Amino acid sequence: MSEDLLRIDDLHVAFSTRRGMVEAVRGVTLTVKAGEMLGLVGESGSGKSVTGFATTRLLDAAGRVTGGKILFRGQDVTKLRGDDLRQLQGAAMSMIFQNPRAALNPIRAIGLQIADAILTHKRISKEAARAEALDLLRAVQIRDPEARMNAYPHELSGGMCQRVMIAIAISCNPALLIADEPTTGLDVTTQKVVMDLLADIAAARGMATILITHDLGLAARYCRRIAVMERGRIVEEASPGILFSAPQHAYTRRLVAASPTATSRIADLVTEEDRERYANVVTRPRQERAHGTPPLLEVRKLAKRFDQGSAAVADFSMTMAGGESVGLVGESGSGKSTTSRMICRLIDPSEGDIVFDGQSIGHVAARDFHRSPLRKDIQMVFQDPNESLNPRFTAFDCIAHPLMRLDGMRAGAGLRKRVEECAERVGLPLDLLPRFPHQLSGGQKARVGIARAIACRPRLLVLDEPTAALDVSVQAVVLQLLDRLRRENDIALLFVSHDLNVVRMLCDRTIVLRNGGIVEQGESRALFDNPKTDYTRKLVEAIPHIETGPTLAAAL
Amino acid sequence: MLSYILRRIVATLPVMAIVALFVFSLLYIAPGDPAVVIAGDQASPEDVERIRQSLGLDRPFLVQFGGWVWRILHGDLGTSIFTNLPVSAMIGQRLGPTLSLMIVTLLLTIVVAVPLGVVAAWKAGSLIDRVIMGFAVFGFSLPVFVVGYMLAYIFALELEWLPVQGYTPLAQGFWPWLENLILPAIALGCVYIALVARITRAAMLEVLQQDYIRTAKAKGLGQGGILFIHALKNAAVPIVTVIGIGIALLIGGAVVTESVFAIPGLGRLTIDAILRRDYPVIQGIVLLFSFVYVLVNLMIDVVYTLVDPRIRY
Numbered sequence: 001m002s003e004d005l006l007r008i009d010d011l012h013v014a015f016s017t018r019r020g021m022v023e024a025v026r027g028v029t030l031t032v033k034a035g036e037m038l039g040l041v042g043e044s045g046s047g048k049s050v051t052g053f054a055t056t057r058l059l060d061a062a063g064r065v066t067g068g069k070i071l072f073r074g075q076d077v078t079k080l081r082g083d084d085l086r087q088l089q090g091a092a093m094s095m096i097f098q099n100p101r102a103a104l105n106p107i108r109a110i111g112l113q114i115a116d117a118i119l120t121h122k123r124i125s126k127e128a129a130r131a132e133a134l135d136l137l138r139a140v141q142i143r144d145p146e147a148r149m150n151a152y153p154h155e156l157s158g159g160m161c162q163r164v165m166i167a168i169a170i171s172c173n174p175a176l177l178i179a180d181e182p183t184t185g186l187d188v189t190t191q192k193v194v195m196d197l198l199a200d201i202a203a204a205r206g207m208a209t210i211l212i213t214h215d216l217g218l219a220a221r222y223c224r225r226i227a228v229m230e231r232g233r234i235v236e237e238a239s240p241g242i243l244f245s246a247p248q249h250a251y252t253r254r255l256v257a258a259s260p261t262a263t264s265r266i267a268d269l270v271t272e273e274d275r276e277r278y279a280n281v282v283t284r285p286r287q288e289r290a291h292g293t294p295p296l297l298e299v300r301k302l303a304k305r306f307d308q309g310s311a312a313v314a315d316f317s318m319t320m321a322g323g324e325s326v327g328l329v330g331e332s333g334s335g336k337s338t339t340s341r342m343i344c345r346l347i348d349p350s351e352g353d354i355v356f357d358g359q360s361i362g363h364v365a366a367r368d369f370h371r372s373p374l375r376k377d378i379q380m381v382f383q384d385p386n387e388s389l390n391p392r393f394t395a396f397d398c399i400a401h402p403l404m405r406l407d408g409m410r411a412g413a414g415l416r417k418r419v420e421e422c423a424e425r426v427g428l429p430l431d432l433l434p435r436f437p438h439q440l441s442g443g444q445k446a447r448v449g450i451a452r453a454i455a456c457r458p459r460l461l462v463l464d465e466p467t468a469a470l471d472v473s474v475q476a477v478v479l480q481l482l483d484r485l486r487r488e489n490d491i492a493l494l495f496v497s498h499d500l501n502v503v504r505m506l507c508d509r510t511i512v513l514r515n516g517g518i519v520e521q522g523e524s525r526a527l528f529d530n531p532k533t534d535y536t537r538k539l540v541e542a543i544p545h546i547e548t549g550p551t552l553a554a555a556l
Numbered sequence: 557m558l559s560y561i562l563r564r565i566v567a568t569l570p571v572m573a574i575v576a577l578f579v580f581s582l583l584y585i586a587p588g589d590p591a592v593v594i595a596g597d598q599a600s601p602e603d604v605e606r607i608r609q610s611l612g613l614d615r616p617f618l619v620q621f622g623g624w625v626w627r628i629l630h631g632d633l634g635t636s637i638f639t640n641l642p643v644s645a646m647i648g649q650r651l652g653p654t655l656s657l658m659i660v661t662l663l664l665t666i667v668v669a670v671p672l673g674v675v676a677a678w679k680a681g682s683l684i685d686r687v688i689m690g691f692a693v694f695g696f697s698l699p700v701f702v703v704g705y706m707l708a709y710i711f712a713l714e715l716e717w718l719p720v721q722g723y724t725p726l727a728q729g730f731w732p733w734l735e736n737l738i739l740p741a742i743a744l745g746c747v748y749i750a751l752v753a754r755i756t757r758a759a760m761l762e763v764l765q766q767d768y769i770r771t772a773k774a775k776g777l778g779q780g781g782i783l784f785i786h787a788l789k790n791a792a793v794p795i796v797t798v799i800g801i802g803i804a805l806l807i808g809g810a811v812v813t814e815s816v817f818a819i820p821g822l823g824r825l826t827i828d829a830i831l832r833r834d835y836p837v838i839q840g841i842v843l844l845f846s847f848v849y850v851l852v853n854l855m856i857d858v859v860y861t862l863v864d865p866r867i868r869y
Binding site: 056058086087088089090091094095097099102103104105106107108116117120121152154165168169 | 766767768770771773774775777781785786790863864866
């Protein structure tokens with residue numbers, strides 16, 4: 001045998017569905033050497049996670065390896081059964097998952113959950129396992145580990161939970177760790193801390209790692225070698241430098257283009273071929289507003305206190321002009337979502353006022369605001385298009401509903417025409433309108449969400465992480481759509497996001513929030529290029545950038 | 557924890573007060589003059605007047621209610637019109653058999669239904685799952701008295717393995733006591749087992765799809781460890797809820813079961829009291845059952861907090 005720790009040979013995985021067998025992985029071949037960190041990059045549905053699950057033998061009951069081999073230390077994993085398999089799982093090979101909070105048992109103390117893994121594979125006493133678990137908590141740098149041993153997952157932050165998952169995964173010193181989107185859903189700063197920790201641990205213990213991610217920038221930062229997957233196949237494999245400077249495959253080119261970088265503009269997010277289609281849109285200049293026009297939105301000293309504890313938001317003031325786009329950034333818990341919901345009048349502020357187009361709306365109770373004529377003017381696009389659409393409403397119903405409620409339209413030809421206009425506006429094919437959310441892709445659902453929000457022709461659109469759940473290529477298209485809506489329909493955008501690259505591209509101005517207060521604000525480009533506070537600098541530096549251009553080429 | 561339990565007990569007081577008011581009003585909700593109703597068909601006007609006076613029915617409603625509550629708080633449930641015995645004594649005599657029947661049924665249910673549900677969920681979609689669920693539907697659809705007579709016919713009359721009817725107090729030995737309760741408990745438990753097995757299966761299926769079950773597999777845990785350490789406790793809240801709600805089912809079922817198997821318990825007493833229009837006894841029994849039910853709910857709430865640390869007290 002060669003020095004390959006893992007060799008996957010022409011792997012095929014299929015899932016049985018109602019419509020017959022669907023091949024999710026179609027001939028993947030890759031190798032991982034001992035101690036190496038390999039990036040496996042692709043968009044949703046590319047089969048990257050399925051490859052990982054097949055390797056650790058954690059496929060759903062519906063999934064089956066239909067061809068190929070997975071050789072781990074020369075042993076075919078796909079043929080292992082019973083005890084042989086369990087000796088592998090969690091011991092020689094382990095896995096960490098996306099959404100760490102859900103991956104931990106909510107009603108079992110974390111110390112016990114780590115000890116479970118140790119006791120499964122080592123013949124030692126419970127006390128000894130507990131002592132090892134404590135050492136592991138120290139190894140993953142959890143503060144006050146003795147106290148945390150008895151904590152439950154809901155008492156820990158997402159980043160802490162992922163550290164606990166890492167502790168479980170490394171508890172038996174595996175030779176191979178598969179990390180499936182380990183930092184998706186975590187803040188950029190947390191992402192950096194967790195990934196640095198993972199990389200350090202892997203290096204210190206000589207553990208090979210497969211990093212499965214949709215984020216090219218993240219893979220580029222931590223991996224020496226990246227395999228790009230598309231529709232069940234590996235289309236390209238190279239070092240990050242080559243991948244970004246000279247991508248060979250058309251899909252890789254598209255993916256690289258769609259990944260926002262420190263300097264990219266919205267127009268850059270699509271490849272040359274696709275750009276033609278948007279050319280007429282993005283070149284149209286935005287009309288300058290006459291001096292002295294009153295602001296569309298003025299927020300004065302807004303504060304929100306929840307039942308107990310300190311203020312979630314305090315002393316927040318801002319103004320927005322019509323057609324302006326403002327980014328609201330910060331880590332989770334910074335109060336950005338709370339602020340956006342107050343402005344949307346979905347929750348009531350504790351103090352302060354909100355003035356929209358000269359009318360004070362801050363004191364209208366949130367539960368009565370739906371009767372206000374201004375409800376039409378302020379609409380919201382929610383974070384997760386999967387969760388925020390009613391599963392029993394078709395796309396048509398979903399878009400038609402606000403028109404009937406707020407514009408007083410009746411079912412009929414007029415309504416149909418308006419809904420179809422909205423769908424066309426967001427680029428949603430009309431034949432998809434009778435479909436239910438589960439019959440639509442993530443990008444299509446995002447468009448339904450936006451179409452619903454713009455149906456009543458609002459003047460302010462509040463977007464809470466609208467692209468967080470989307471693939472980069474879909475995100476690119478959605479961002480272009482939003483930018484176009486702003487330019488053509490003069491809709492002001494309040495864009496809440498933790499993705500600074502996206503905010504930099506889309507927003508004229510950016511407000512940085514921390515612990516419910518404004519840390520810094522200003523013109524986006526200036527703010528990111530030259531942050532004035534340490535906090536903003538930390539946020540900016542934590543973004544995994546894709547470095548392209550001459551510096552990188554020279555380094556190769 | 558203790559303060560939580562105390563707070564919960566205090567919170568049950570209004571419920572108990574409303575129940576008491578309802579129970580007391582039974583007499584007045586029933587059509588006709590309570591005194592006439594109690595006196596029965598053959599009573600003379602003098603008898604009716606005497607009853608009215610002795611029960612204090614001529615006084616205002618709230619005064620009567622207040623006096624009744626006051627007496628109950630001092631442990632006096634009144635006197636049976638039919639037997640002239642204190643109601644509390646009559647209930648006390650009948651409590652043993654009913655309590656025995658309910659406890660045996662409850663244990664039988666938990667021991668049978670929960671493992672069946674777990675296995676059905678684990679092997680979801682397989683033959684064994686379908687057999688278990690088929691059995692559950694069957695158990696659901698059979699009335700207690702049908703199951704009861706069938707069991708009595710097969711196991712008592714034909715096979716002669718177990719006694720047909722009757723009850724032996726625990727004081728006379730464990731087996732004689734249990735022997736008499738097996739058939740009634742199975743008859744009474746049928747619906748209950750079916751219900752709990754179905755809920756266990758549904759709750760387990762839900763839990764087995766969670767990410768943390770995948771984590772448990774990734775750790776290399778065996779099937780047993782996954783099912784019983786990581787899954788069952790997480791599925792416990794709905795299961796415990798249904799077991800608790802099922803106790804109300806048992807109370808109703810016990811009345812019928814005790815008739816079928818001639819067990820001298822509260823169920824029989826209830827039927828007798830209703831037939832004799834013995835209102836003080838009916839009131840006493842309904843009050844007791846309500847109290848038990850409120851108590852069970854309180855226990856369920858306490859169990860929740862023991863099972864799930866996210867439920868705060």
